[in-house]
Amino acid sequence: AQTVTQSQPEMSVQEAETVTLSCTYDTSENNYYLFWYKQPPSRQMILVIRQEAYKQQNATENRFSVNFQKAAKSFSLKISDSQLGDTAMYFCAFMKQRREGKLTFGQGTILTVHP
Amino acid sequence: NAGVTQTPKFQVLKTGQSMTLQCAQDMNHEYMSWYRQDPGMGLRLIHYSVGAGITDQGEVPNGYNVSRSTTEDFPLRLLSAAPSQTSVYFCASSSRAPTEAFFGQGTRLTVV
Numbered sequence: 001a002q003t004v005t006q007s008q009p010e011m012s013v014q015e016a017e018t019v020t021l022s023c024t025y026d027t028s029e030n031n032y033y034l035f036w037y038k039q040p041p042s043r044q045m046i047l048v049i050r051q052e053a054y055k056q057q058n059a060t061e062n063r064f065s066v067n068f069q070k071a072a073k074s075f076s077l078k079i080s081d082s083q084l085g086d087t088a089m090y091f092c093a094f095m096k097q098r099r100e101g102k103l104t105f106g107q108g109t110i111l112t113v114h115p
Numbered sequence: 116n117a118g119v120t121q122t123p124k125f126q127v128l129k130t131g132q133s134m135t136l137q138c139a140q141d142m143n144h145e146y147m148s149w150y151r152q153d154p155g156m157g158l159r160l161i162h163y164s165v166g167a168g169i170t171d172q173g174e175v176p177n178g179y180n181v182s183r184s185t186t187e188d189f190p191l192r193l194l195s196a197a198p199s200q201t202s203v204y205f206c207a208s209s210s211r212a213p214t215e216a217f218f219g220q221g222t223r224l225t226v227v
Contacts, residue, residue, distance in 0.1 A: 009155070033214065045205065045218035091157060095216070100165060101146025101209035102173070103216055105157035 006106035023092030031097035039089040121219030138206030147189040
Protein backbone atom coordinates (compact mmCIF):
# COMPACT_ATOMS: atom_id res chain seq x y z
CA ALA A 1 0.00 0.00 0.00
CA GLN A 2 1.03 3.56 -0.62
CA THR A 3 1.34 6.26 2.02
CA VAL A 4 1.69 10.01 1.59
CA THR A 5 2.88 12.28 4.40
CA GLN A 6 2.65 16.04 4.65
CA SER A 7 4.46 17.04 7.82
CA GLN A 8 3.47 20.72 7.81
CA PRO A 9 -0.13 21.17 9.03
CA GLU A 10 0.07 24.94 8.54
CA MET A 11 2.34 27.37 6.72
CA SER A 12 2.26 31.10 6.23
CA VAL A 13 4.03 33.44 3.84
CA GLN A 14 4.04 37.12 2.98
CA GLU A 15 2.63 38.22 -0.31
CA ALA A 16 5.24 38.16 -3.14
CA GLU A 17 7.53 35.82 -1.21
CA THR A 18 8.34 32.16 -1.92
CA VAL A 19 7.14 29.19 0.10
CA THR A 20 7.82 25.46 -0.13
CA LEU A 21 5.39 22.76 0.96
CA SER A 22 6.81 19.34 1.77
CA CYS A 23 5.54 15.89 0.84
CA THR A 24 7.06 12.45 1.21
CA TYR A 25 5.60 9.17 0.05
CA ASP A 26 6.23 5.48 0.24
CA THR A 27 5.58 2.98 -2.52
CA SER A 28 7.00 -0.14 -4.12
CA GLU A 29 5.73 0.95 -7.53
CA ASN A 30 8.17 2.17 -10.15
CA ASN A 31 5.69 3.98 -12.38
CA TYR A 32 3.24 6.44 -10.87
CA TYR A 33 1.97 10.00 -10.85
CA LEU A 34 2.26 12.62 -8.13
CA PHE A 35 -0.04 15.61 -7.79
CA TRP A 36 -0.56 18.76 -5.82
CA TYR A 37 -4.20 19.77 -5.44
CA LYS A 38 -5.39 23.11 -4.07
CA GLN A 39 -8.60 23.38 -2.06
CA PRO A 40 -9.72 26.98 -1.45
CA PRO A 41 -12.52 27.80 1.01
CA SER A 42 -15.02 27.05 -1.78
CA ARG A 43 -14.10 23.36 -1.21
CA GLN A 44 -13.36 22.81 -4.90
CA MET A 45 -10.41 20.51 -5.64
CA ILE A 46 -8.14 22.17 -8.20
CA LEU A 47 -5.17 20.46 -9.82
CA VAL A 48 -2.07 22.62 -9.38
CA ILE A 49 0.65 20.47 -10.88
CA ARG A 50 1.37 16.89 -11.94
CA GLN A 51 4.61 14.90 -12.11
CA GLU A 52 5.15 11.59 -13.91
CA ALA A 53 7.62 9.42 -12.02
CA TYR A 54 9.44 8.34 -15.18
CA LYS A 55 10.29 11.96 -16.02
CA GLN A 56 13.45 13.28 -14.39
CA GLN A 57 12.62 16.88 -15.21
CA ASN A 58 10.70 18.70 -12.51
CA ALA A 59 7.25 19.92 -13.53
CA THR A 60 6.49 23.65 -13.60
CA GLU A 61 3.25 25.58 -14.06
CA ASN A 62 3.75 29.34 -14.03
CA ARG A 63 4.54 30.27 -10.40
CA PHE A 64 4.31 26.66 -9.22
CA SER A 65 7.16 24.17 -9.47
CA VAL A 66 8.08 20.90 -7.83
CA ASN A 67 11.26 19.33 -6.57
CA PHE A 68 10.83 15.64 -7.32
CA GLN A 69 13.42 13.35 -5.75
CA LYS A 70 12.44 9.81 -6.75
CA ALA A 71 15.13 7.98 -4.79
CA ALA A 72 14.30 9.93 -1.65
CA LYS A 73 10.54 9.66 -2.36
CA SER A 74 10.13 13.37 -1.88
CA PHE A 75 7.84 15.72 -3.80
CA SER A 76 7.83 19.33 -2.60
CA LEU A 77 5.84 22.23 -4.06
CA LYS A 78 7.39 25.66 -4.44
CA ILE A 79 5.13 28.66 -4.88
CA SER A 80 6.93 31.77 -6.11
CA ASP A 81 5.62 35.33 -5.89
CA SER A 82 2.85 34.23 -3.52
CA GLN A 83 -0.54 35.86 -4.02
CA LEU A 84 -3.48 36.29 -1.67
CA GLY A 85 -5.46 33.92 -3.88
CA ASP A 86 -2.98 31.14 -3.08
CA THR A 87 -4.46 30.92 0.42
CA ALA A 88 -5.90 27.41 0.57
CA MET A 89 -5.43 23.86 1.76
CA TYR A 90 -2.88 21.99 -0.38
CA PHE A 91 -2.91 18.23 -0.78
CA CYS A 92 -0.16 16.02 -2.09
CA ALA A 93 -1.49 12.89 -3.80
CA PHE A 94 -0.19 9.67 -5.37
CA MET A 95 -1.70 7.61 -8.18
CA LYS A 96 -0.41 4.30 -9.53
CA GLN A 97 0.12 4.20 -13.25
CA ARG A 98 -1.78 0.93 -13.25
CA ARG A 99 -5.29 1.40 -14.45
CA GLU A 100 -7.41 2.08 -11.40
CA GLY A 101 -7.58 5.86 -11.04
CA LYS A 102 -7.34 5.75 -7.24
CA LEU A 103 -5.59 8.52 -5.34
CA THR A 104 -3.79 8.34 -2.01
CA PHE A 105 -3.70 11.71 -0.27
CA GLY A 106 -1.54 13.33 2.36
CA GLN A 107 -3.06 15.04 5.37
CA GLY A 108 -2.95 18.48 3.80
CA THR A 109 -1.17 21.76 4.52
CA ILE A 110 -3.09 24.96 5.18
CA LEU A 111 -1.26 27.83 3.49
CA THR A 112 -2.05 31.41 4.46
CA VAL A 113 -0.69 34.29 2.39
CA HIS A 114 -0.51 37.54 4.35
CA PRO A 115 -0.66 40.97 2.70
CA ASN B 116 -18.97 20.71 -20.25
CA ALA B 117 -20.29 20.01 -16.72
CA GLY B 118 -17.50 17.59 -15.68
CA VAL B 119 -18.35 15.83 -12.40
CA THR B 120 -21.63 16.81 -10.75
CA GLN B 121 -22.45 15.91 -7.15
CA THR B 122 -25.75 16.40 -5.40
CA PRO B 123 -26.68 17.58 -2.86
CA LYS B 124 -24.09 20.13 -1.72
CA PHE B 125 -25.27 20.05 1.88
CA GLN B 126 -27.29 17.51 3.85
CA VAL B 127 -28.27 16.98 7.47
CA LEU B 128 -29.39 13.51 8.51
CA LYS B 129 -30.61 11.98 11.71
CA THR B 130 -28.84 8.94 13.07
CA GLY B 131 -30.23 5.81 11.45
CA GLN B 132 -31.56 7.49 8.33
CA SER B 133 -30.43 6.39 4.90
CA MET B 134 -29.63 8.49 1.88
CA THR B 135 -27.90 8.46 -1.49
CA LEU B 136 -25.27 10.91 -2.64
CA GLN B 137 -25.45 11.31 -6.38
CA CYS B 138 -22.47 11.58 -8.72
CA ALA B 139 -22.55 11.95 -12.48
CA GLN B 140 -19.81 12.65 -15.02
CA ASP B 141 -20.14 13.55 -18.68
CA MET B 142 -16.54 12.90 -19.78
CA ASN B 143 -17.03 9.20 -20.56
CA HIS B 144 -14.48 8.31 -17.87
CA GLU B 145 -14.10 4.65 -16.96
CA TYR B 146 -12.83 5.21 -13.41
CA MET B 147 -14.88 6.75 -10.64
CA SER B 148 -14.22 7.01 -6.91
CA TRP B 149 -15.71 8.27 -3.66
CA TYR B 150 -13.63 9.92 -0.96
CA ARG B 151 -14.37 11.37 2.43
CA GLN B 152 -12.45 14.33 3.84
CA ASP B 153 -11.93 14.68 7.57
CA PRO B 154 -9.77 17.26 9.38
CA GLY B 155 -6.14 16.20 9.67
CA MET B 156 -6.68 13.06 7.60
CA GLY B 157 -6.78 14.29 4.05
CA LEU B 158 -9.10 12.46 1.66
CA ARG B 159 -9.63 8.75 2.13
CA LEU B 160 -10.98 6.34 -0.48
CA ILE B 161 -14.37 4.79 0.31
CA HIS B 162 -15.23 2.83 -2.87
CA TYR B 163 -14.14 2.90 -6.46
CA SER B 164 -15.17 1.55 -9.84
CA VAL B 165 -13.14 0.73 -12.95
CA GLY B 166 -16.18 0.43 -15.19
CA ALA B 167 -19.91 -0.21 -15.34
CA GLY B 168 -20.83 -3.21 -13.22
CA ILE B 169 -17.47 -3.31 -11.40
CA THR B 170 -16.92 -1.85 -7.94
CA ASP B 171 -14.46 -2.47 -5.14
CA GLN B 172 -13.77 -1.30 -1.62
CA GLY B 173 -11.31 1.37 -0.67
CA GLU B 174 -9.74 2.24 2.66
CA VAL B 175 -12.93 3.11 4.61
CA PRO B 176 -15.89 1.22 3.08
CA ASN B 177 -17.90 0.30 6.19
CA GLY B 178 -21.37 1.80 6.28
CA TYR B 179 -21.40 2.68 2.59
CA ASN B 180 -22.67 0.93 -0.50
CA VAL B 181 -22.12 1.67 -4.19
CA SER B 182 -23.24 0.41 -7.56
CA ARG B 183 -22.37 1.40 -11.11
CA SER B 184 -25.03 0.50 -13.63
CA THR B 185 -23.89 3.08 -16.21
CA THR B 186 -20.57 4.70 -17.13
CA GLU B 187 -21.94 8.12 -16.13
CA ASP B 188 -23.36 7.52 -12.65
CA PHE B 189 -21.80 6.30 -9.42
CA PRO B 190 -24.11 6.84 -6.41
CA LEU B 191 -22.96 6.39 -2.82
CA ARG B 192 -25.51 5.02 -0.35
CA LEU B 193 -25.39 5.47 3.39
CA LEU B 194 -27.35 2.54 4.76
CA SER B 195 -27.90 3.72 8.35
CA ALA B 196 -26.25 7.07 9.04
CA ALA B 197 -24.02 7.44 12.10
CA PRO B 198 -22.42 10.58 13.58
CA SER B 199 -19.01 9.14 12.57
CA GLN B 200 -20.09 9.62 8.96
CA THR B 201 -20.22 13.39 9.38
CA SER B 202 -17.73 14.50 6.74
CA VAL B 203 -17.24 16.12 3.36
CA TYR B 204 -17.67 13.67 0.50
CA PHE B 205 -16.07 13.94 -2.91
CA CYS B 206 -16.72 12.03 -6.09
CA ALA B 207 -13.96 11.87 -8.70
CA SER B 208 -13.49 10.46 -12.17
CA SER B 209 -10.56 9.77 -14.47
CA SER B 210 -9.94 8.21 -17.85
CA ARG B 211 -8.46 4.78 -18.60
CA ALA B 212 -5.10 6.46 -19.20
CA PRO B 213 -5.34 8.45 -15.99
CA THR B 214 -3.19 11.54 -15.78
CA GLU B 215 -5.37 13.31 -13.24
CA ALA B 216 -8.64 12.96 -11.38
CA PHE B 217 -11.53 15.38 -11.81
CA PHE B 218 -13.55 16.15 -8.71
CA GLY B 219 -17.12 17.12 -8.00
CA GLN B 220 -17.96 20.10 -5.79
CA GLY B 221 -18.27 17.99 -2.66
CA THR B 222 -21.14 17.26 -0.26
CA ARG B 223 -21.01 18.39 3.34
CA LEU B 224 -22.93 15.80 5.35
CA THR B 225 -23.82 16.21 9.00
CA VAL B 226 -25.33 13.33 10.97
CA VAL B 227 -27.00 14.37 14.22
